[in-house]
Amino acid sequence: MELAKRSLSRRSLAFALAAAIVGTLLGTASAQTITMAMAAQPDTLDPQVTSATAAFQVSKSIYDTLVEVDRNGDIVPALAQSYEVAEDSLSYTFHLTEATFHDGTALDAQDVVATLQRMLDPETASPKLSEFAAITGVEATDDRTVVVSLSQPAPALIASLASGWGAILPSEKIESGHDFGNQPVGTGPFAFVEWQRDNSVTLNAFADYYQGAPQVDQVVIRFVPDSAVQLQGLTTGEFDVIDTVASADQATIESNADLALVRDPSGLALVAAINTRREALADPRVRQAFNHAVDSQTVLDVAYGGGTPIGTFMEAGSPWMPDSIEPFAYDPERAQELLNEAGASGLSLDMALPQPYENHIQAGQMIQDYLSDVGVSAEIRIVEWGVWLSDVYGGAHDYDLTVIGHTGKLDPTGRLDGYATEADNYPGFDDPEMAAWLESGSQETDPDARRQVYTNVLQRMHDGAPFIYIGTPDRVHARKASLEGFWITPMLDSFDFRTAHFE
Amino acid sequence: MTRYLVGQIFSFLVTLWVVLTLVFLGMRALPGDAATILGGMDANAEQIAVIRERLGLAGSLAVQYSDFMGGIVQGDLGDSLRERRPVTAVLLDRLPVTLALAGMAFVLSLVIGIGLGLLAGLAPGSIIDRFTTLFATAALALPEFWFGFLLILLFAVNLGWFPVLGLPPSGLSWQASWHLLLPAFTLALPRSAQVARLTRAQVLEQRMSDYVRTARSKGLHPRGVTRHIAANALPGVLPLLALELGGLLTGTIVVEQVFGLPGLGATILGGISARDYPVVQGVTVLAVAVYISVNWIADLLQAVADPRLRTV
Numbered sequence: 001m002e003l004a005k006r007s008l009s010r011r012s013l014a015f016a017l018a019a020a021i022v023g024t025l026l027g028t029a030s031a032q033t034i035t036m037a038m039a040a041q042p043d044t045l046d047p048q049v050t051s052a053t054a055a056f057q058v059s060k061s062i063y064d065t066l067v068e069v070d071r072n073g074d075i076v077p078a079l080a081q082s083y084e085v086a087e088d089s090l091s092y093t094f095h096l097t098e099a100t101f102h103d104g105t106a107l108d109a110q111d112v113v114a115t116l117q118r119m120l121d122p123e124t125a126s127p128k129l130s131e132f133a134a135i136t137g138v139e140a141t142d143d144r145t146v147v148v149s150l151s152q153p154a155p156a157l158i159a160s161l162a163s164g165w166g167a168i169l170p171s172e173k174i175e176s177g178h179d180f181g182n183q184p185v186g187t188g189p190f191a192f193v194e195w196q197r198d199n200s201v202t203l204n205a206f207a208d209y210y211q212g213a214p215q216v217d218q219v220v221i222r223f224v225p226d227s228a229v230q231l232q233g234l235t236t237g238e239f240d241v242i243d244t245v246a247s248a249d250q251a252t253i254e255s256n257a258d259l260a261l262v263r264d265p266s267g268l269a270l271v272a273a274i275n276t277r278r279e280a281l282a283d284p285r286v287r288q289a290f291n292h293a294v295d296s297q298t299v300l301d302v303a304y305g306g307g308t309p310i311g312t313f314m315e316a317g318s319p320w321m322p323d324s325i326e327p328f329a330y331d332p333e334r335a336q337e338l339l340n341e342a343g344a345s346g347l348s349l350d351m352a353l354p355q356p357y358e359n360h361i362q363a364g365q366m367i368q369d370y371l372s373d374v375g376v377s378a379e380i381r382i383v384e385w386g387v388w389l390s391d392v393y394g395g396a397h398d399y400d401l402t403v404i405g406h407t408g409k410l411d412p413t414g415r416l417d418g419y420a421t422e423a424d425n426y427p428g429f430d431d432p433e434m435a436a437w438l439e440s441g442s443q444e445t446d447p448d449a450r451r452q453v454y455t456n457v458l459q460r461m462h463d464g465a466p467f468i469y470i471g472t473p474d475r476v477h478a479r480k481a482s483l484e485g486f487w488i489t490p491m492l493d494s495f496d497f498r499t500a501h502f503e
Numbered sequence: 504m505t506r507y508l509v510g511q512i513f514s515f516l517v518t519l520w521v522v523l524t525l526v527f528l529g530m531r532a533l534p535g536d537a538a539t540i541l542g543g544m545d546a547n548a549e550q551i552a553v554i555r556e557r558l559g560l561a562g563s564l565a566v567q568y569s570d571f572m573g574g575i576v577q578g579d580l581g582d583s584l585r586e587r588r589p590v591t592a593v594l595l596d597r598l599p600v601t602l603a604l605a606g607m608a609f610v611l612s613l614v615i616g617i618g619l620g621l622l623a624g625l626a627p628g629s630i631i632d633r634f635t636t637l638f639a640t641a642a643l644a645l646p647e648f649w650f651g652f653l654l655i656l657l658f659a660v661n662l663g664w665f666p667v668l669g670l671p672p673s674g675l676s677w678q679a680s681w682h683l684l685l686p687a688f689t690l691a692l693p694r695s696a697q698v699a700r701l702t703r704a705q706v707l708e709q710r711m712s713d714y715v716r717t718a719r720s721k722g723l724h725p726r727g728v729t730r731h732i733a734a735n736a737l738p739g740v741l742p743l744l745a746l747e748l749g750g751l752l753t754g755t756i757v758v759e760q761v762f763g764l765p766g767l768g769a770t771i772l773g774g775i776s777a778r779d780y781p782v783v784q785g786v787t788v789l790a791v792a793v794y795i796s797v798n799w800i801a802d803l804l805q806a807v808a809d810p811r812l813r814t815v
Contacts, residue, residue, distance in 0.1 A: 035672070043541065043585050043777070051543040125557035127546035181587045197586065197596070198765035198773065200672035220672045224763055232660045232667045386778055390535030393544060394551075406544065414545075424547065 032217040034483065034500055037230045039244040041223040045195065046181035047167040048119050051127040053407055053493055056164025058221055060494035061203055062102075063167030063186030064210075066094055066112065067158060069410065073319070073490035075162045079107065079187065079210075080146075089153035089445045096144045099210035101170045102191040107210075109140030114171035116148065131160040131414070153443045155450065159410030163492060189214045189498045198223055215485070215501035234259060234478055240502075241479040241486055243495075247305030253478045260483075265317040266475035267408015267491035269310060269415070270300075271467035272367055275400050277428040280347055287465035289338035291328035294370045296470045303363040304473035312462040313406075313415065316472035317490065320412045322455040325462050327469060335374045349378040349400035354388040360403040363470065367403065393426050405473070408491035412454045413442050419461065427466035434460045515795050519788065523575065526787045527568060530780050536560050537584040537778045558584050571784065580788065581781035585774075590785035593770065598789070599675050601766035604758070605751040607680070607687035608694070612747065615695035617740070620702025624736070625729060627707060635699055642696035647754065651689040651761035658685060668763050686762040690754050694747045701743050705736035738805055745801025749794045 040054035047059050068078040077083075080094040099107040116138045118124055134154035139147045150157070160166055173185055184192045187210060190203035201221045205214045222239065224230050230242040231249050235256075245253065245261065253261045272294075274287050281287060300307035308316035309327035339345070349371075353364040361382065368378045378401060383392060392399045409415045418424035420435035434457055441453035461467075475493065479486060485499035538555035546554065555561050562570075574581050580590035623635035659667045665685050671678055709715060709732045718728050756768030767786055774782035 044587060046587075049587075050541065051545040122553060123557070125550075125554045127542045127550050127554065129550060129553075130547065179587070196672075196674050196765055197593075198763075198769040199670055199674060202672060222668065222672060224668065226763070229655070229667050229763065232655070236660065236663055236667060238666055238668065384776065386533065386535035386540050386776060389543070390539045394539060394548070395534070404544075418547070 032502075033220055034216050034218070034240050034486070034497060035220045035222060035238065036495065037222045037224040037233055037239040037242045037244075038495075039223075039225050039227070039230070041198065042201075044181035045184040045192070045201075046179075047165050047169075048124055048126045048128070049181065051165075056492065057494045058201055059164055059167065059184060059186075060188070060489070060492075061190040061219060061497055062184045062188040062192055063164075063169070064099065064188050065162055065164075065166040065168065067162045067166075069162050069489050069492060071487060071490065073317070075158060075410070078162075079112075079168055083158075085445075089155075090150050092148045092150075092157070093141075094146045094148070096146070097210060099187045100208045101187050102185050102206060103170060103173070105170055105172060107168070107170075107187055108143050109146045111168055111171045112146045113138045113140050114174045115167075115169045118169065118174050119165075126165070128160070128165040131156065131165075153445045155445055156411035156413040156442065159414070162410060164494060190219055209498075211498065214498055216497070219497050219500075221495075231478075234480070237480075240483050241477065243477050245305065245476045245478050247302070250305060250476065258481055259478055260481045261476065261478050263306065263474045263476050264488070265308065265315070265490075266473055267315050267317075267493055268405040268472055269313060269315045269408075270304070270307075270363070270403070270405045270470035270473060271313070272364070272401055272403045272470060273399075273427045273467050274465070275397055275427060276430075276466050277397065277422070278400055280344060280349075281400065283342045283344065284464050285338045285342040286344045286347075287468075288328070288463075289335040289342070289344075289374065290371065290376070290468050291465055292331045292335035292338065293374045293376070294367055294468055294470075295330040296327060296468075297330075299363050299366050300471045300473060303359045303366060305476050307471045307473035309471040310469050312458040312469060313419065313467060314412070314458055315408055315491070318408075318412075320451070320454055320458075322458055324455070325458060327471070328465075332370075332374055339374060339376075345375065347376040349376065351378040351380050351401040351403075352383050352388065352392045352399040353380060353403055354392075355382050355384050357385075357404075359473075360405070364401075364403045367401070367468065397426055397428065401468075403470075408493065410491055412457075413438075416454070416457055416461075417442065419466070420457075425466075429461075429464060429466035431460060431464065511799065515792075518795065519791050522787060522791050523572075523784060524568075526784055527571060527780070530775070530778065530783055531564060531567075533775075533778065535778055537780070540777055541585075560584075571781075575788070580785040583774075583779055583782045585777045585779045585782070590781045593782055594767070594785055594789055597765060597767050597770045600670065600764055601752070601755050601759070601768065603675060603679070604683055604687055604690065604755055604764060604766060605748070607683055608690035608751055608754075609748060611687055611691035612695035612698055613744070615691065616698025617702050617737070619695070620699040620740075621706060621733060621736075623699070624703040624706025624710070625732070627710075632703075635703060639696040639700045642692045645692065647689055647693070647757045648761050650692060651686065651758060654685045654689060655762070670764055674765075683764075686758050686764060689761070690751060690758045694750065694754075697743065698740060698747065701740050702736065705739040706732055709736045741801055741805045745798055745804075748797045748801075752790055752793060 042055035042058050043052050044050050044055060045059050047063055064079045066078060066080040067075050070076045079097055079099055081097040083092055083094045085092055096107060096109060119126055119132050120135060134150045134152055135148055136151045137149040141147055167186060169180060170185055189206055189209045191206045193202040193204050195201045203219045205217050207213045227244040227246045230244055233239040234242050250261060253259045274281050276282055296309040310316050311325045311327040314321045351364055351368060353361045364380060368380060371378050392402050417438060419429055420431045420438055422428045422430035437453050437457050441450055444450040444453055475488060482503045483500065484503050485501050487496050489496055537558055538551050538560055541554055542551040582588060583590050583593050586593055619635045623632040626632055655667055659665045666682055670682050715728060715732060718731060755766055759766045759768035771783055771786045
């Protein structure tokens with residue numbers, strides 16, 4: 001009896017094991033899941049309390065915005081099927097479409113009102129609050145209409161509403177103090193299932209999505225910081241799409257027929273900031289000389305895997321980039337002349353480079369070499385990201401040179417505001433005339449006049465050269481050749497799985 | 504016994520207090536705080552001040568310290584600044600991964616270390632003895648991050664036997680044990696080398712003792728002799744095993760990074776870079792507690808295995 005029981009339990013154990021193995025095999029066989037590997041990871045999935053690109057890259061699939069960015073970078077209707085701007089530009093009227101939240105409640109005007117009020121509430125402490133500061137009132141005039149009133153014209157507001165931080169949340173959940181950071185609920189194409197920090201986020205297709213259900217059943221996003229591991233996973237089939245490709249690996253992927261390398265312009269403006277507060281760096285000629293000394297195309301190719309040089313503080317593909325502003329030519333002789341004119345010799349600089357951004361560090365090393373060709377020596381100091389934010393970018397601005405990428409903004413105010421006032425920008429650039437232009441640009445509602453204002457600003461940023469302008473890197477991601485319809489939003493760099501499917 | 508226990512608990516509390524105070528001060532000595540990092544490059548000074556207020560970081564160091572210590576006394580580790588939920592929940596999410604990894608690695612190092620050590624010690628000069636010596640030297644010399652990458656390259660990429668990531672997307676489960684094998688082996692390797700060396704030395708020492716000669720000369724079966732040797736050699740290995748267990752916890756930090764495992768190692772590293780003070784402090788409390796209890800357990804086990812130590 002005792003013996004029989006034991007052998008039975010052993011058999012059932014073997015059965016369970018076999019079942020587990022079969023289950024594993026079946027699980028991997030289902031093709032309707034897209035697995036993506038991304039290098040960074042969100043700090044929270046509450047769109048109103050973060051400024052991290054990684055958070056919006058993931059939350060893009062969970063939430064919708066009133067308006068959104070299409071593949072060309074144009075702002076198009078989304079949850080608002082249309083909107084009107086009042087004659088005096090002091091109010092916007094949004095007409096909502098029919099949509100459903102993942103918790104089953106229907107979208108109505110009250111949700112938009114509650115969302116915007118939550119953004120404006122100091123208790124929320126949103127890092128994006130200033131973008132909404134012109135709003136004086138939000139009112140639901142009927143179930144499907146919302147009127148937003150402004151204290152002054154704010155042409156940049158539509159861009160903020162199209163960005164990840166403009167996501168619309170359900171009012172019932174807002175009122176009950178729901179934890180959107182860990183349990184996000186939106187109207188997006190995919191509903192949140194699970195978030196295992198440092199490991200994965202799982203999202204299921206939302207059948208009632210207002211633009212029609214997505215074509216795959218599930219999206220799994222894995223957090224894989226190492227680009228070598230990402231590539232290994234793509235090669236072995238664990239991942240269907242990866243967001244980081246080292247420049248050295250591009251050729252490997254291109255030569256593999258099962259994989260596809262996708263290259264499009266990112267929204268980044270890469271720069272080496274020059275601390276203009278330093279006496280030796282106060283002369284614009286010195287800073288222009290630095291720009292001529294660096295071969296930015298080579299820096300882009302080697303450190304960032306390719307890209308387009310820029311000549312001012314705006315990403316290359318932006319509609320705001322004036323055609324009239326050319327990148328500085330690589331011309332070490334001209335650089336030397338400018339340095340001589342400015343009477344700068346024997347410069348010895350402190351270059352602070354942010355860890356863990358390997359490509360910025362590599363770019364910094366190349367810039368160090370180029371500068372030494374014109375007799376400027378720079379000593380590299382690697383600083384941890386938190387230190388960089390608090391001591392280099394902020395605080396005492398303890399640096400002479402540093403390399404960083406500025407993320408894409410849909411409206412030029414997001415990129416340029418503060419760059420004419422010494423206290424408000426890290427290179428310490430100060431230009432009262434430009435400050436006046438920025439002030440008028442933020443309120444100018446005539447598109448042509450507004451464009452002219454920002455062209456002037458960007459020309460001043462070119463001439464004054466508070467940065468060594470490097471360029472806009474290509475955003476290179478790789479996918480299985482059979483995966484179609486996945487795209488990354490221009491400027492905002494968020495992931496769009498709505499039309500993604502396997503051929 | 505009671506006096507002993509009270510003394511142990513007192514020394515545990517003092518150790519915990521000193522370590523926590525050091526971690527508290529050390530974290531705050533780092534430039535930047537959670538508000539600067541949350542605000543990133545987009546928030547201006549004013550907004551960062553608002554975020555700082557919201558996170559409860561605006562108070563003076565003394566206020567923050569007394570809040571923190573007051574919380575600890577009540578068993579409250581506070582809320583994670585980054586994850587905006589209780590630190591206990593964060594730790595409970597991550598602890599199983601680290602425990603599974605450390606547990607697997609411990610068993611592996613035990614099996615490999617004691618197995619090789621016994622075999623080598625019982626037959627000094629044999630091929631297996633020479634292999635063990637070579638293995639121990641090599642395994643101790645290999646850095647974990649390098650060996651881990653090597654294993655991934657060979658078994659996951661070239662042979663495709665294992666997945667490249669340490670955990671399936673669903674997290675810890677039975678299937679995960681397959682994922683965990685490579686990282687556990689990476690972690691176990693240097694430890695098994697140490698265990699093998701010590702076991703071998705203990706066995707050799709026992710082999711020379713008088714009782715073994717007596718047993719042999721009276722004609723005891725060789726298997727019986729081996730049993731005696733093993734029984735007397737293993738208690739000497741126990742203190743090392745306890746140290747190893749403590750070391751496994753720190754070792755997981757490196758190995759978790761290499762294999763992308765979401766355990767306590769990843770948590771403390773992420774916590775440090777996000778200046779998530781409560782999380783770093785919470786992991787510290789846990790690590791100190793585990794370290795000290797492991798040593799206690801080892802003391803107890805040694806008493807069980809070696810009757811001469813049973814004084815009470």
